[in-house]
Amino acid sequence: MKFPVDLLADVSQAELQRLAHIYMNDLLYKNPDSPERLALPGSPEVSINITSVGFLPLYGSSDEHRILALFSPSDPLTAVALYLLDQWWTVEDILRTADPARDGALEVETTGERIVLYILNRVIYRTKEMSSDELPFLCHGENDHAKILWNDGEAVGFYSVKPSGSLCSASSDRRYQLPVMDSVFVRTCHRGKGFGVWMLEDFVLTYKDYYLGLKYPLSKSMYKVCDKYLRQYPGDADLLWEVESVGGPKQRTSISRKLQAMNLKSKSLTFTGDSVITEVTENKMEDIATQIGEPVSVDGTVEEVPALRMSKESCEAMASLLPLLSMLLGFLSVAQSQLRVFDLRATGLPADVFGTVKPDGYVKVFCGASTLGITSIRHNEVNPWWGEEFSNFSAQENDILRLEVHDSDLVFDDLLGVCQRQIKPGTNEHDCFLQEGGTIHYSYTLG
Template structure:
């Protein structure tokens, strides 16, 4: 990539990280990043490399703004190299992937026309897209600190799907499948599939992507009952209400779940939504 390429630019035939990071290992990314960091120590600081963001902000690449971030949470040793904003030292604006800096917005793009719809996360490139959607787009840019709760980092083997549309990632959801461990400190296992996070970018809300992901979740597991992690927002209740309006025969399908979802830890969403005034809430807001 040209060192001054803006994040909104698109080149014909250009591949984005999710397109070429299909058969690449985490170790290869880390080796490339370590080599770059070693070389950065000897770069002429009078003429630094610059990344140009979509608002025309230029971010110089120097050792004081570059650092490693854990891809799968603080307890995991796997990491990627990030460039941070001068205005916010906790906000990553670009990631270093196999010899190039990629702005976070370009990381969410694809040139693969077949990458469309709701697709399961399997490759390291898709894991990085999931990381950016969760930890950068939602947590740094779009989370309302007064209303929303942060998601935990998704683990390297967590079941998750990304929603793609018109060459970009617009949202994701993740699931704890039935039978999976509640956490690494417990021997308890989930009693039913539980959607533990769902997110649609603000610029794509109101277009039905949240409802599409809910339908995909139900169809992917085909259980008599599926759960959504407690506490549900009113926006999530409204989305469930829309689903139940389309499929009124499934009033016993959706449950709000605490813990592993035992019989005394689940609450019927159809019944609860009848007691709420949901008219003022938009669908597909973040759900912890």
Template sequence: MKFPVDVLVAVSHSELEQEAQSYMGELLYSNMECPEQLTLPDSTKVDISISSVGLVPLYGSCDTQKVLALFAPADPFTPVALYLLGQWWAVGDILHTADSSRDGLIQVDTLGERIVLYVLNRIVYRVQEMSSDELPFLCHGEQDFAKILWKNGQAVGFYSVKPTGSPCSSFSNRSYPLPVMDSLFVRKCHRGKGLGLRMLEDYVDSFKEDYLGLRYPLTTAMYKVCQCYLRAFPGDSELLWEVDSSRLNQRTSVASRIQNMKEVKGETDITEEENFVGSSSTEAVEEQKNEDESSIAEVESVLLNTTESDESTMEIDKESQPEAVMELNVEESGIDKEAEQESVPEQSDETTPVVEIRSLRSGPKSVTSTPRRRLSAGTRQTTRGNTK
């Protein structure tokens, strides 16, 4: 059995909407006393009538592309099914695929994949899995860069990025001077398996710029994922920066912030949290209020067991890097696991210590341990397809 993502490859938005309009016309003349019903996976039956369906924008405030949605009486604002290719599909079925090659992180490209991203973001996360203390994001745009994580024939998560030059908002002429990851989400039933770290590594692989952004503010859990990444690749300590779209000329080094958090508490690791709430700036919240469309980034924390040397940790070059001045509201608490450290032989005063710096960008290499070392973007090719 094929699912929408498998067949919505060469289908356009206009074709889908024309089918939806024709179907709605048929509903106008249907028997209202004996309506057709759709049985959901939980055995709930929902009446299909002209009063229970409606066109919803697929890309948030952009209402030029819409899909026909079915709403249950219990929640008239949340779709329980979408009308695609002449039939109703429950939102849970839309997340499936019959294509065995669709596995791992795959960049969103087709209309079917855009619909899967919409369901994951607007319905699964925002309605079913978002906690009361979490902030939503805007819906993804039609041209937004995003990747969906597929596992065992099912979409289990996604992340999205604003590439360099992308507009910060529809209300501003400012654009991002570097790539910024603005959402990351893993379904609750798939957390605790390192998928958040896996997506962060894929983000690093997919963009070649010398500096990569993470949208402000990061949560403690996302700092934990970044800490795991930097523990595995200490040579990338100058790579990740926390970026606030309202103050683009100011950004904070993630490695420096993690170090400061540990020094304040005198701890080795940042406390691990079960959930990660995606970063959300004041400007993004205002856009959400105006457009009434949102999404969120959420990911489980993972702890990567790897060895590192204190001497191999690179300090941020304060003369060559943007000034880190932003204050963050994050919860800082206890130790959940001591980092394993390896000893470095003592060096004479005449000898500059040489250590191995591991970088996902450039691979293992021997370099002089100096706080002014500036990492290059490396030679990795930009990943645009399937990443398993």
């Protein structure tokens, strides 16, 4: 049995959309009391009627290329099947292939492969497997460079890259100064099998530049992948860089050096109070002498209670531990301050692909792992301003302040861009270019 990615090798997106419109017109005149039904793996059947189907943009905010999707009544915002070549295909079948030659990390080229990439990113990752502390990937564009990792007849993950010299966004003339891996994902059921390292190896072999970038901020799991890769290939220690913006010389950090610093900090923090006490007790207690203290009455009798006195050598041993204890106390007493975020405003937010529908913008605000809140929606505003203020009383210097700018839509809200930066004491204000176009301005105080 062939699957969509096998059948759509020579089919255009325009043809798929034409067939979907014909099907929608037919559906309008079908008897709603006897709808078609589609069986889903491990779930009840879903009725197919005019209220349970709708078109989705295949490439994010662009409405030019759309696919017809079926939604479950239990989750009306998540597609469970797509209408392709005159039939419905479940999400699980869309991620399969019958072609044994489709194996390893393969370039996304055909319409069918673009649809697989969409399902992996927007359905599997964003709605099912993204953790609360992760930053969502932007939708992949029609011409984005991406590879899907195939294994044993299944799509198990993907990664995408902004090549050196490519535009940072449609509304900017800034260009990436090195190849940057801006998204990488392995499905949860396939983790722990080395696929993350496999894709990083493929990235290195595909782009043979002197420096390669990974988009800031890296997740904990991605740091682990980089650590495994650099242990396998220590000669590449100066190859991988964590980059912000376009990856200029001052916008990149050596991943190898960052991992070394993280490992040193981890080793420093492994000393606990118990371990310090145990070390002193086992090695030095034999040097402790005793002295008779003041008599104490117990049960009407007077007994002499021994008091402990440390020898000179023991005192010297304890003194030698004071720097370590001081360092530990320094780690445990990081100052916490109030963070206040205010004066959120944007300029030049993109309209739809036809330039006729203005965006309905709103902003989500995060600091570290904390969600600070969401602004109101500014309808039909290209240059919106939001009057809300957001606070966090446990913020620390160098925490990541993250702003996500979204365009509110009926089915899926479009992510227009993300702005993130380490916070510093005092009053600060910044402008940030958004990936889909436009700029957001914000101010904050920390202290």
